[in-house]
Amino acid sequence: MLEWSTAAPAVGAAFLASIVEVVEAFTIVLVVATLRGWKPAALGTGAALFVLTAIVVILGPLLDRVPLHLLQLVIGVLLLLFGIGWLRKAALRAGGVIPLHDEDAIFAKETAGLSAEVARRQASQDWIAGIAAFKAVLLEGLEVIFIVIAVGAGRGLLWPASLGALAACALVLVVGAIAHRPLARVPENTLKFGVGVMLSAFGVFWTGEGLGVDWPGHDLALFVFALLFLVAGIMVARLVRQPPREVTP
Amino acid sequence: MTILKDVCSELFSMFVADARLTAAILATVVIAAVLIDATRLPDVVGGAVLLVGCVAVLFWSAKREAARRNSQKSED
Numbered sequence: 001m002l003e004w005s006t007a008a009p010a011v012g013a014a015f016l017a018s019i020v021e022v023v024e025a026f027t028i029v030l031v032v033a034t035l036r037g038w039k040p041a042a043l044g045t046g047a048a049l050f051v052l053t054a055i056v057v058i059l060g061p062l063l064d065r066v067p068l069h070l071l072q073l074v075i076g077v078l079l080l081l082f083g084i085g086w087l088r089k090a091a092l093r094a095g096g097v098i099p100l101h102d103e104d105a106i107f108a109k110e111t112a113g114l115s116a117e118v119a120r121r122q123a124s125q126d127w128i129a130g131i132a133a134f135k136a137v138l139l140e141g142l143e144v145i146f147i148v149i150a151v152g153a154g155r156g157l158l159w160p161a162s163l164g165a166l167a168a169c170a171l172v173l174v175v176g177a178i179a180h181r182p183l184a185r186v187p188e189n190t191l192k193f194g195v196g197v198m199l200s201a202f203g204v205f206w207t208g209e210g211l212g213v214d215w216p217g218h219d220l221a222l223f224v225f226a227l228l229f230l231v232a233g234i235m236v237a238r239l240v241r242q243p244p245r246e247v248t249p
Numbered sequence: 250m251t252i253l254k255d256v257c258s259e260l261f262s263m264f265v266a267d268a269r270l271t272a273a274i275l276a277t278v279v280i281a282a283v284l285i286d287a288t289r290l291p292d293v294v295g296g297a298v299l300l301v302g303c304v305a306v307l308f309w310s311a312k313r314e315a316a317r318r319n320s321q322k323s324e325d
Contacts, residue, residue: 131252
């Protein structure tokens with residue numbers, strides 16, 4: 001029987017994080033499709049999904065052999081490194097210290113880069129385009145797999161977390177197919193901020209459990225941690241906020 | 250070969266984007282582990298140190314990165 005207090009944050013974190021990653025991969029696949037057609041884009045994407053599936057099929061059963069406390073500790077520490085990194089970046093973007101992620105700008109930059117590469121190697125244009133789609137889907141997909149394992153493996157929630165990730169993929173693909181342009185309106189930094197908060201909370205929770213801490217309130221402690229990281233993230237964004245530059249006459 | 254290199258570099262940068270941030274988080278985990286395993290304090294004290302330490306690392310790291318980027322801007 002699933003406990004909603006554990007399953008909901010795991011599914012939510014997997015869903016939101018996957019949206020961020022899939023939107024990034026979709027932009028590159030769209031660049032390939034726009035420049036060279038859907039065939040190399042689909043072949044590159046399909047090959048990457050095949051490799052990702054193979055990784056899950058090979059590595060998935062190995063997770064059952066790792067002692068639970070060790071698994072929680074390792075995944076918890078990796079989540080802390082990943083989650084606090086994301087939260088810091090999102091807070092710095094919210095504070096205007098680093099520029100916001102712009103899918104339209106990335107689309108234009110990747111289009112220019114891939115066009116130059118294709119022009120340089122006339123003989124194998126579709127191959128180069130397919131490899132670009134393959135790399136994008138593989139790299140972003142690896143992050144999705146890590147997040148699904150990280151939020152799901154500690155409590156036997158791999159399937160619900162996987163469903164959250166798959167729902168995100170389906171949503172981005174449907175919206176992308178309808179819009180047929182980079183999904184620039186997705187509030188990526190807000191999503192990244194939220195995911196950073198949740199992954200950091202999971203990181204503290206799993207690391208503590210791995211070290212033998214019996215958290216007061218058990219799974220409900222996750223919500224308290226998430227609230228604390230949310231407040232901390234907002235305060236960090238305010239702390240680093242850039243004052244508006246004065247316009248000199 | 251380039252793809253494999255890119256994958257390895259992406260995996261590395263997922264967890265070690267900033268060496269000081271990584272070191273600070275690992276140091277916090279080690280301190281919490283020592284408090285839990287090597288002292289007679291209740292384990293929840295180690296957990297609280299882990300939680301507060303991670304939040305403190307977030308503040309310190311973001312402030313440091315903002316200062317670094319601002320000094321770069323002012324040099325430009």
